[in-house]
Amino acid sequence: xxxxxxxxxxxxxxxxxxxxxxIKLEVGILKNADGSAYIEMGKNKIxxxxxxxxxxxxxxxxxxxxxxxxxxxxxxxxxxxxxxxxAPSRRETEISKIIRQSLExxxxxxxxxRTAIHIWVEVLQSDGGSRCAGVTAASLALADAGINMxxxxxxxxxxxxxxxxxxxxxxIEDMEGETDMPVALMPNIGEVxxxxxxxxxxxxxxxxxxxxxxxxxxxxxxLQKQALFTKYFGTDKPQVQEGE
Amino acid sequence: MxxxxxxxxxxxxxxxxxxYGIRGNMLKIGDKIYATRIGMAEVGTDTIRLISxxxxxxxxxxxxxxxxxxxxxxxxxxxxxxxxxxxxxxxANVMGRDYSSARDSLASQLxxxxxxxxxxAGYDRTRDPMLSISxxxxxxxxxxxxxxxxxxxVPRIIGKKGAMxxxxxxxxxxxxxxxxxxxxxxVGSAESxxxxxxxxxxxxxxxxxxxxxxxxxxILSLGDKSE
Numbered sequence: 418x419x420x421x422x423x424x425x426x427x428x429x430x431x432x433x434x435x436x437x438x439x440i441k442l443e444v445g446i447l448k449n450a451d452g453s454a455y456i457e458m459g460k461n462k463i464x465x466x467x468x469x470x471x472x473x474x475x476x477x478x479x480x481x482x483x484x485x486x487x488x489x490x491x492x493x494x495x496x497x498x499x500x501x502x503x504a505p506s507r508r509e510t511e512i513s514k515i516i517r518q519s520l521e522x523x524x525x526x527x528x529x530x531r532t533a534i535h536i537w538v539e540v541l542q543s544d545g546g547s548r549c550a551g552v553t554a555a556s557l558a559l560a561d562a563g564i565n566m567x568x569x570x571x572x573x574x575x576x577x578x579x580x581x582x583x584x585x586x587x588x589i590e591d592m593e594g595e596t597d598m599p600v601a602l603m604p605n606i607g608e609v610x611x612x613x614x615x616x617x618x619x620x621x622x623x624x625x626x627x628x629x630x631x632x633x634x635x636x637x638x639x640l641q642k643q644a645l646f647t648k649y650f651g652t653d654k655p656q657v658q659e660g661e
Numbered sequence: 662m663x664x665x666x667x668x669x670x671x672x673x674x675x676x677x678x679x680x681y682g683i684r685g686n687m688l689k690i691g692d693k694i695y696a697t698r699i700g701m702a703e704v705g706t707d708t709i710r711l712i713s714x715x716x717x718x719x720x721x722x723x724x725x726x727x728x729x730x731x732x733x734x735x736x737x738x739x740x741x742x743x744x745x746x747x748x749x750x751x752x753a754n755v756m757g758r759d760y761s762s763a764r765d766s767l768a769s770q771l772x773x774x775x776x777x778x779x780x781x782a783g784y785d786r787t788r789d790p791m792l793s794i795s796x797x798x799x800x801x802x803x804x805x806x807x808x809x810x811x812x813x814x815v816p817r818i819i820g821k822k823g824a825m826x827x828x829x830x831x832x833x834x835x836x837x838x839x840x841x842x843x844x845x846x847x848v849g850s851a852e853s854x855x856x857x858x859x860x861x862x863x864x865x866x867x868x869x870x871x872x873x874x875x876x877x878x879x880i881l882s883l884g885d886k887s888e
Contacts, residue, residue: 451717470717470745481787523673525688525697528719530786532745560672563716563813565697567688568673605673605695642671649699649714650669 421590422579428590430459434583437573437633438544442554442644444561452562454644456554459587460544465554467562470532484529488517488536490551496543512548513538519552519572519601519611525565534564545591546574549599552611557641561648569645570610571637572601575630577618582625584633598626602634666704667871670696670711677704686711700813714868718744718812718842720781720790725799727807727840728792730775735762738771740779740792743812743842748790750779755794776802778838778846798838805838805848808858810865812843817868818861825864825877832881833857856881 421429432438438459447453450466457463473479490512494503505513516538524534536558538551552572560566576586578594591597596616602609609631618626646652670676676687676694683689686698687709696702698713720726720742728740728748737751753760755770771777777800782793794800810818819826819839830837833856835849845861847854860877867873 452715472745529745560699561715563698563713565686566672567695567697569671603673605675645671645699646669649671 420579421593422581422583426581428578428583430587432585434581435629435632437585437636438587440637440640442557442640444557444644444648450558450562452558452560452564454554454557454561456550456557458544458546458550458553459585460542461540461547461550462542463547463550463554464537464539464541465551465558466537466539467534467555467558467564468537469534469562470529470564471535473531473533478533479531482530483526484524484532484534486517486521486524486526486534486536488513488520488538488555490516490538490540490548492540492543492547496540512551515548515611515613516551516555520555520559520570522608522610523556523566523568523570523603524559525567528565534559534562543588545586545588545597546599549573549601552601553637553641557644560645568603568605568608569638569641570601571604571634571641572599572611573630573633573637574599575626575633577616577622577626582618582622582629584629596622596626598630600627600630600634602631602638604635604638668702668704669700670702671699672697676702676709676711680707682708684708684710686713712816712868713813715811716813718742720744720746720748720784721841722781722784724781724841725778725839726781726792726842727776727778727802727838727844727846728842730771730773730777732773733767733771735767738767740777742790742792742840743809743844744790746789748779748781748792750777750792750794754782754792771801776807776846778802778840802838802846805846806854806858808845808847808861810843810845810861812841814865814868815839815841815843817873818845818864820874825874828874828877828881829857829860832878833860 441457443455446455452467454465549572556570577596578590596618598614601611674696688695700711700713703710726742728742730738731741732739740748742748779792779794783791833853835847835853835857838846
């Protein structure tokens with residue numbers, strides 16, 4: 418097995434333990450969707466699209482008091498190094514549900530009774546942590562669609578690799594490392610909407626990893642905010658103006 | 662109005678803290694007021710307004726909307742109003758209370774594809790919107806061109822007490838009917854329609870920028886000079 422963390426404390430791609438992969442975010446990339454976003458997080462390349470609110474089909478799923486959310490996470494056949502069968506796998510079904518559940522608390526579904534909101538997350542190229550990148554992009558797409566939201570959702574993973582707690586695991590670290598812990602956060606409200614973990618960590622390490630993941634989400638939120646400002650206000654900085 | 666403070670916001674962002682009256686697109690938790698949409702927040706002395714920059718049309722009672730007939734049955738017409746549900750225009754509203762499906766023909770009044778200006782007569786969370794065309798200026802649109810804008814920008818096109826729409830009408834010389842659902846009907850000569858369209862497109866693309874009124878005045882008067 419190769420060493421995932423070298424003697425200088427750098428990881429296989431040269432990052433420090435608390436460093437995110439390079440991230441690129443873009444909002445409003447699809448014309449046909451009501452809202453859309455694109456994320457590059459390391460080698461991940463993911464498109465998220467939102468359609469709705471619209472009429473619910475099949476009709477029996479209608480909730481008279483709120484909107485329902487449907488989410489589909491899908492990996493393109495060409496997104497991995499060997500061809501992936503395009504049929505939805507067990508893993509994709511799980512991640513679809515996880516993404517839906519991490520976004521639902523941020524949406525004010527009561528404002529849209531008897532409607533459905535569709536979220537599509539399409540992975541074009543995959544690396545580790547695609548569910549987190551998917552959540553991050555999908556919440557931007559929802560904001561772009563003009564759906565009432567309590568907060569934006571930012572998501573990234575922390576974990577344990579070579580006995581050290583690290584932020585934002587890539588594919589190699591995810592496979593070879595000890596622990597992976599994806600977390601999603603509503604940064605302004607301060608609520609966690611997604612938390613999963615596999616592997617074994619001590620209580621102290623757990624705390625350290627969790628705090629690290631939360632700080633990573635806060636950093637991601639700044640980039641999300643910047644992406645939305647760039648699209649809508651043509652500036653990457655929040656502005657306050659005195660009125661006419 | 663010098664104490665109005667404007668701020669660009671995204672969902673979840675804290676707009677202000679204190680006892681403000683809020684109108685739509687905001688969330689109050691304790692005394693903190695958060696935005697729920699992307700838009701421009703206007704913080705006044707005791708109220709906050711959030712003009713959102715995107716989103717689809719949510720029907721509200723008494724709104725005037727522009728719709729298109731997409732279907733009809735014995736009891737009335739189904740009208741597409743660019744919301745998530747089609748609206749229903751009952752035949753009795755058009756034909757009078759003694760409407761009988763056996764005697765009267767719906768097609769004599771409105772047929773598929775007809776555009777109409779109507780008011781939302783009934784809507785709540787449990788029912789599809791109901792339309793009415795009994796009112797001044799309402800009914801079938803006989804002529805004119807339409808242009809679509811984002812429904813959230815309709816307030817900017819109307820402007821403060823109708824200032825913007827008056828400017829466009831007098832500047833271009835064509836008459837506008839604005840549906841709250843973001844469809845605008847323009848009636849006038851081809852030249853005036855194209856002038857009004859460019860003004861409306863300018864508002865749509867730069868709804869959030871300061872000095873918008875001046876830019877619209879410029880585009881309208883510039884059009885005059887180049888004639």
